[in-house]
Amino acid sequence: MTNLLTNFEPTRAAGLERLKNFAPDAGQKYAIGRNYEGSAKDPGAVSALSPYLRSGVLSQSEVLRAVLDHHSPKEADHFIAEVLWRSYWQGWLALRPAVWDSYQADLKHLFNQVQTQSGLRQRWQSACLGQTGIAPFDAWAHDLVRSGYLHNHARMWFASIWVHTLELPWQLGADFFLRHLLDGCPASNTLGWKWVAGLQTIGKPYIATPENIAKFTHGRFTEVTGLAGQAAPLAAPAHPDPTPLWDTRQPDRALPTGLILHEDNLNPAHILTDAPPLAGHVTLIATADQTPWQMAPHVGAFREQAAQDMHRKLADRIGPASAPLTSAQALKAWAQDQGFAQLITADAPVGPTKAVLDAYDTLSDGPPLIRARARLDATAWPLATAGFFKFRAHIPKLLGLIT
Numbered sequence: 336m337t338n339l340l341t342n343f344e345p346t347r348a349a350g351l352e353r354l355k356n357f358a359p360d361a362g363q364k365y366a367i368g369r370n371y372e373g374s375a376k377d378p379g380a381v382s383a384l385s386p387y388l389r390s391g392v393l394s395q396s397e398v399l400r401a402v403l404d405h406h407s408p409k410e411a412d413h414f415i416a417e418v419l420w421r422s423y424w425q426g427w428l429a430l431r432p433a434v435w436d437s438y439q440a441d442l443k444h445l446f447n448q449v450q451t452q453s454g455l456r457q458r459w460q461s462a463c464l465g466q467t468g469i470a471p472f473d474a475w476a477h478d479l480v481r482s483g484y485l486h487n488h489a490r491m492w493f494a495s496i497w498v499h500t501l502e503l504p505w506q507l508g509a510d511f512f513l514r515h516l517l518d519g520c521p522a523s524n525t526l527g528w529k530w531v532a533g534l535q536t537i538g539k540p541y542i543a544t545p546e547n548i549a550k551f552t553h554g555r556f557t558e559v560t561g562l563a564g565q566a567a568p569l570a571a572p573a574h575p576d577p578t579p580l581w582d583t584r585q586p587d588r589a590l591p592t593g594l595i596l597h598e599d600n601l602n603p604a605h606i607l608t609d610a611p612p613l614a615g616h617v618t619l620i621a622t623a624d625q626t627p628w629q630m631a632p633h634v635g636a637f638r639e640q641a642a643q644d645m646h647r648k649l650a651d652r653i654g655p656a657s658a659p660l661t662s663a664q665a666l667k668a669w670a671q672d673q674g675f676a677q678l679i680t681a682d683a684p685v686g687p688t689k690a691v692l693d694a695y696d697t698l699s700d701g702p703p704l705i706r707a708r709a710r711l712d713a714t715a716w717p718l719a720t721a722g723f724f725k726f727r728a729h730i731p732k733l734l735g736l737i738t
């Protein structure tokens with residue numbers, strides 16, 4: 336196992352153990368302590384469940400259920416809201432997939448600029464290597480690369496310094512995070528970076544201050560100097576109007592079916608409890624497509640090993656898994672070779688996995704692909720039409736779905 340995975344064992348058992356230990360502390364202890372910086376090794380008051388949630392090894396519903404076994408919704412309201420921020424960001428992006436497409440196009444353009452403009456290249460490299468001379472920023476760059484995790488407040492400070500002090504493009508910072516975070520998620524990451532830059536809640540950037548950093552790092556970084564006191568002036572294009580979610584279909588329950596696990600959902604309980612006859616299983620690995628640079632090896636290692644763990648559990652029921660696949664063409668060849676009449680997978684939010692599933696739908700001759708959307712996503716995503724404040728009013732209804 337890659338050393339970087341020491342703090343995050345890529346198994347469902349490890350995720351469940353972490354959840355069991357954290358759930359009793361998800362009430363007041365979390366609310367009071369969540370803003371104080373923790374690390375991958377010692378998360379402090381936060382759960383560090385994000386790599387397991389990101390890959391669907393644990394579902395949001397089961398995490399919320401475990402917490403509600405210990406607390407009333409009111410006692411755990413801070414934690415519940417944070418978990419549902421994830422649904423909100425995913426829903427917001429699902430209703431506006433053009434925002435992800437435009438980030439991906441910007442990245443390709445910036446990749447060329449980094450190759451051709453030595454000034455930009457040097458500033459970008461010194462930020463990624465933690466060699467800017469701004470002590471906390473440099474430390475967080477190292478923490479991220481070495482552990483695959485950063486506390487939420489450190490992500491906010493880091494992104495703020497990247498955008499407003501170093502005046503680097505936010506897209507390059509978002510890419511640096513996505514390549515190294517074990518929980519790197521197209522929706523939470525892209526929109527988190529845009530929010531810090533003042534491009535999400537337009538005109539309201541997040542500015543890191545030395546006092547706030549000193550207080551919430553328990554004095555790890557005091558007397559930080561040189562931080563921008565105001566936001567870099569950035570153009571803020573209007574958000575696209577929400578568009579309808581893509582269609583999902585019901586499977587034919589009589590047909591031999593191939594099951595696809597993917598990096599957004601390695602444990603699709605909502606499919607497995609009521610599936611058509613499953614005749615084979617495979618993992619689709621697509622996140623390398625989200626960056627023009629190389630993904631850090633530990634990210635792929637976590638997801639591939641977590642996938643193997645899930646395939647081992649499925650083997651008794653379906654037989655051994657096929658070798659992982661990376662493209663729509665490969666999925667089609669696998670389905671045809673195995674003689675499946677249909678494929679089924681958990682619906683994937685906007686991002687590289689969905690791009691491969693969309694590409695599959697454009698191919699001819701492959702068996703139909705059924706995307707099964709989990710109940711929480713199906714209800715929550717369409718509610719992300721405006722800001723989180725409005726979305727938050729629906730939390731009691733969303734909690735009603737998971738009990």
Ligand SMILES: Cc1cc2nc3c(=O)[nH]c(=O)nc-3n(C[C@H](O)[C@H](O)[C@H](O)COP(=O)(O)OP(=O)(O)OC[C@H]3O[C@@H](n4cnc5c(N)ncnc54)[C@H](O)[C@@H]3O)c2cc1C
Nearest residue numbers: 381382383384385417418420421487518519520523524527
């Ligand atoms: C610039 C920036 C980039 C980010 N990139 C990502 C990312 O790529 N992937 C990601 O999962 N989160 C991202 N976040 C959100 C948040 O920082 C992480 O979810 C959180 O730090 C994960 O640690 P935890 O599991 O200990 O969180 P906890 O505080 O224990 O929260 C529990 C779970 O709730 C969800 N959650 C918590 N806070 C948020 C939030 N603000 N937005 C969305 N979901 C949240 C996560 O799934 C998290 O695991 C980003 C935030 C910022 C400011």
